[in-house]
Amino acid sequence: MALLLVIYLVFIIQYAIVLIGIDELVAKVMGVALIVIPMIGAWALFVELRFGFRSEKLAKVLDSENALPVAQALPSGRPAKDGSDFDVYKAEVEADPESWRAWFRLSLAYDASGDRRRARWAARKAIQFSR
Numbered sequence: 001m002a003l004l005l006v007i008y009l010v011f012i013i014q015y016a017i018v019l020i021g022i023d024e025l026v027a028k029v030m031g032v033a034l035i036v037i038p039m040i041g042a043w044a045l046f047v048e049l050r051f052g053f054r055s056e057k058l059a060k061v062l063d064s065e066n067a068l069p070v071a072q073a074l075p076s077g078r079p080a081k082d083g084s085d086f087d088v089y090k091a092e093v094e095a096d097p098e099s100w101r102a103w104f105r106l107s108l109a110y111d112a113s114g115d116r117r118r119a120r121w122a123a124r125k126a127i128q129f130s131r
Contacts, residue, residue: 086110
């Protein structure tokens, strides 16, 4: 998908350059807009890919240390959403608030329960403290 987005951005920028070359104000404004919007898309793609690579790096470190949390599963195989793991991981973060390992384990617990917004927030904290 990222490769398709890059191809799309290249075509849009080429079309924007053609529009900027036309001697009408509306075409020039549209050309400039078509340059700015793909740049925002490219920036967003870069940020998401960087987040993914950094998260994966932290997961590999925890995996090599055998420190990844084991998700409690329901009989269907889905992760349990009862919040029992959160108490453990929240306490770990409260005990050492600058530990990237604690923050990353908390993000995995949020992700397992389906709370993606908090999972990404905790993963960003883990990435920040891992530096």
